[in-house]
Amino acid sequence: xxxxxxxxxxxxxxxxxxxxxxxxxxxxxxxxxxxxxxxxxxxxxxxxxxxxxxxxxxxxxxxxxxxxxxxxxxxxxxxxxxxxxxxxxxxxxxxxxxxxxxxxxxxxxxxxxxxxxxxxxxxxxxxxxxxxxxxxxxxxxxxxxxxxxxxxxxxxxxxxxxxxxxxxxxxxxxxxxxxxxxxxxxxxxxxxxxxxxxxxxxxxxxxxxxxxxxxxxxxxxxxxxxxxxxxxxxxxxxxxxxxxxxxxxxxxxxxxxxxxxxxxxxxxxxxxxxxxxxxxxxxxxxxxxxxxxxxxxxxxxxxxxxxxxxxxxxxxxxxxxxxxxxxxxxxxxxxxxxxxxxxxxxxxxxxxxx
Amino acid sequence: xxxxxxxxxxxxxxxxxxxxxxxxxxxxxxxxxxxxxxxxxxxxxxxxxxxxxxxxxxxxxxxxxxxxxxxxxxxxxxxxxxxxxxxxxxxxxxxxxxxxxxxxxxxxxxxxxxxxxxxxxxxxxxxxxxxxxxxxxxxxxxxxxxxxxxxxxxxxxxxxxxxxxxxxxxxxxxxxxxxxxxxxxxxxxxxxxxxxxxxxxxxxxxxxxxxxxxxxxxxxxxxxxxxxxxxxxxxxxxxxxxxxxxxxxxxxxxxxxxxxxxxxxxxxxxxxxxxxxxxxxxxxxxxxxxxxxxxxxxxxxxxxxxxxxxxxx
Numbered sequence: 001x002x003x004x005x006x007x008x009x010x011x012x013x014x015x016x017x018x019x020x021x022x023x024x025x026x027x028x029x030x031x032x033x034x035x036x037x038x039x040x041x042x043x044x045x046x047x048x049x050x051x052x053x054x055x056x057x058x059x060x061x062x063x064x065x066x067x068x069x070x071x072x073x074x075x076x077x078x079x080x081x082x083x084x085x086x087x088x089x090x091x092x093x094x095x096x097x098x099x100x101x102x103x104x105x106x107x108x109x110x111x112x113x114x115x116x117x118x119x120x121x122x123x124x125x126x127x128x129x130x131x132x133x134x135x136x137x138x139x140x141x142x143x144x145x146x147x148x149x150x151x152x153x154x155x156x157x158x159x160x161x162x163x164x165x166x167x168x169x170x171x172x173x174x175x176x177x178x179x180x181x182x183x184x185x186x187x188x189x190x191x192x193x194x195x196x197x198x199x200x201x202x203x204x205x206x207x208x209x210x211x212x213x214x215x216x217x218x219x220x221x222x223x224x225x226x227x228x229x230x231x232x233x234x235x236x237x238x239x240x241x242x243x244x245x246x247x248x249x250x251x252x253x254x255x256x257x258x259x260x261x262x263x264x265x266x267x268x269x270x271x272x273x274x275x276x277x278x279x280x281x282x283x284x285x286x287x288x289x290x291x292x293x294x295x296x297x298x299x300x301x302x303x304x305x306x307x308x309x310x311x312x313x314x315x316x317x318x319x320x321x322x323x324x325x326x327x328x329x330x331x332x333x334x335x336x337x338x339x340x341x342x343x344x345x346x347x348x349x350x351x352x353x354x
Numbered sequence: 355x356x357x358x359x360x361x362x363x364x365x366x367x368x369x370x371x372x373x374x375x376x377x378x379x380x381x382x383x384x385x386x387x388x389x390x391x392x393x394x395x396x397x398x399x400x401x402x403x404x405x406x407x408x409x410x411x412x413x414x415x416x417x418x419x420x421x422x423x424x425x426x427x428x429x430x431x432x433x434x435x436x437x438x439x440x441x442x443x444x445x446x447x448x449x450x451x452x453x454x455x456x457x458x459x460x461x462x463x464x465x466x467x468x469x470x471x472x473x474x475x476x477x478x479x480x481x482x483x484x485x486x487x488x489x490x491x492x493x494x495x496x497x498x499x500x501x502x503x504x505x506x507x508x509x510x511x512x513x514x515x516x517x518x519x520x521x522x523x524x525x526x527x528x529x530x531x532x533x534x535x536x537x538x539x540x541x542x543x544x545x546x547x548x549x550x551x552x553x554x555x556x557x558x559x560x561x562x563x564x565x566x567x568x569x570x571x572x573x574x575x576x577x578x579x580x581x582x583x584x585x586x587x588x589x590x591x592x593x594x595x596x597x598x599x600x601x602x603x604x605x606x607x608x609x610x611x612x613x614x615x616x617x618x619x620x621x622x623x624x625x626x627x628x629x630x631x632x633x634x635x636x637x638x639x640x641x642x643x644x645x646x647x648x649x650x651x652x653x654x655x656x657x658x659x660x661x662x663x664x665x666x667x
Contacts (some may be wrong), residue, residue: 064564089570097567104565109558112577113657114584124566159656175566 008039017074032239043216045226048236054219063092101176105188107169111160118156124178143174166197183215238294245320255322258295358660366641388624435625442631453612457597460535468543476551494541520608550582592643
């Protein structure tokens with residue numbers, strides 16, 4: 001469905017980014033050399049299991065790493081500036097909210113319980129557009145209507161506890177929209193919501209992205225969600241992007257064994273009476289230096305070299321890159337698992353967006 | 355709101371009656387020897403006459419009825435042992451002001467020092483200020499107050515070059531007792547504010563506030579501090595009211611003519627009317643303090659409401 005035929009223009013460029021954390025005297029290598037571009041106007045989904053570094057990666061865009069974390073090397077170029085050189089809060093305040101906004105996972109806790117939602121939206125308006133008083137009130141009501149909250153004049157005077165989970169997430173989205181930033185990072189925006197609400201919230205975010213011409217980055221571990229919203233997908237494993245491509249490429253022509261495993265675990269692909277697929281083993285401990293391909297120990301197709309040397313990126317197509325030795329011309333031919341064929345068969349019911 | 359306060363006041367009155375009755379009856383179970391200075395040498399006729407005069411010969415229900423009837427007339431009665439014949443109201447009126455003044459001063463000092471200390475500690479968590487503050491709090495809580503009170507008195511009076519004892523007219527002689535009284539509550543306010551602020555700082559709404567571009571200083575003041583203060587505000591009215599009870603130890607250390615120790619004093623001397631009056635005073639203060647604390651919470655925390663839920667979901 002993506003109608004982007006014009007050459008994509010990168011709005012944010014990450015290059016060989018390394019992020020480390022110090023925890024109880026040990027160093028954890030959370031992001032291990034990530035390189036990627038985010039294009040203007042696209043919706044990029046970053047998928048991966050818990051602890052794969054999805055959130056940490058996006059936090060570096062806003063300088064929101066926890067105190068014990070730091071960017072060890074690499075660059076993040078945004079509007080001609082390298083964000084990794086920022087150290088003072090003053091620098092980040094030019095970016096946070098103003099240029100890049102964020103929607104957090106759990107709407108039940110992401111609003112201040114003691115301030116009216118009008119005040120909390122107004123705070124963003126004041127900071128980024130200098131709106132005050134009646135002007136601000138008017139704009140607050142507009143964004144509330146934008147996110148589908150009726151009777152905004154009454155609702156803006158209410159407190160978060162007077163809103164349901166789905167409604168609170170709409171408020172959080174309203175705050176992000178009120179900032180009028182360029183990039184919207186949605187960190188698992190629907191994980192804490194129940195399924196019926198999830199679809200509504202995703203639809204809402206899609207509409208707003210269109211209306212406000214935003215670039216969106218979704219973080220999720222739900223491939224069903226991804227299929228519905230993303231133009232491109234980046235698959236993360238153990239602090240690295242192992243495969244990145246358009247939605248079609250990742251779903252119909254996945255190349256990395258981890259992507260295969262991830263897709264095979266989709267419950268939607270299960271058949272009655274068949275055991276659901278689960279990836280065996282656990283992700284590597286990032287306190288230790290990873291040698292070779294991080295997924296090798298859990299990979300039934302692992303080659304010898306996977307245990308010795310880290311694979312480089314291989315270009316499958318101009319939009320599709322994989323970090324796997326299987327793409328090397330010298331590698332033996334390995335067929336993706338049978339079950340993945342069901343994605344094509346089931347395509348429509350799995351997703352209808354791309 | 356008014357309905358709620360009315361209900362609470364009614365419940366409070368009942369509580370007060372129960373407390374007063376219990377204390378009244380308990381006092382009457384004490385041995386009668388306590389009513390006399392030299393019981394062994396006092397003539398039986400004198401004993402009888404005195405007990406009669408105190409009304410202790412009446413059956414308990416009658417004694418209780420007389421007591422509550424007196425209270426309803428606003429009559430606290432007269433002291434019958436502590437300062438025989440003196441109206442209780444005037445005894446308290448003479449002693450309470452100095453305790454209240456000292457208590458209020460000490461409370462102001464504690465809030466003015468304890469709150470900033472706690473906030474500073476939270477903001478520089480696990481850094482120098484936090485460690486210094488923690489050291490102070492641990493010291494105050496671990497060392498018996500009596501020990502540092504004495505050190506403060508002897509070294510403090512030497513350093514300030516003032517007499518050890520208190521003189522109401524000399525402003526400088528207020529410094530040491532007020533400071534002594536404050537140390538404990540400074541540590542208390544600092545400890546709890548730090549704790550609540552650290553709790554708040556780790557909440558998601560602080561992350562969202564950062565993500566939307568609010569500066570750290572504004573987050574600390576506008577979001578974290580206010581929210582952290584809510585659970586503390588509940589105890590402020592009680593602390594304020596209880597300044598009237600004075601501090602036993604500090605008042606005796608500096609010989610301050612206040613309320614501190616008065617209750618203990620009149621209990622040991624079996625001054626029934628004084629005990630009843632003081633118990634009533636302190637119990638009322640406790641009850642009113644809690645009520646005010648709860649009302650204050652409602653004012654600042656929108657999540658608490660007197661009325662039934664409006665059913666918004």
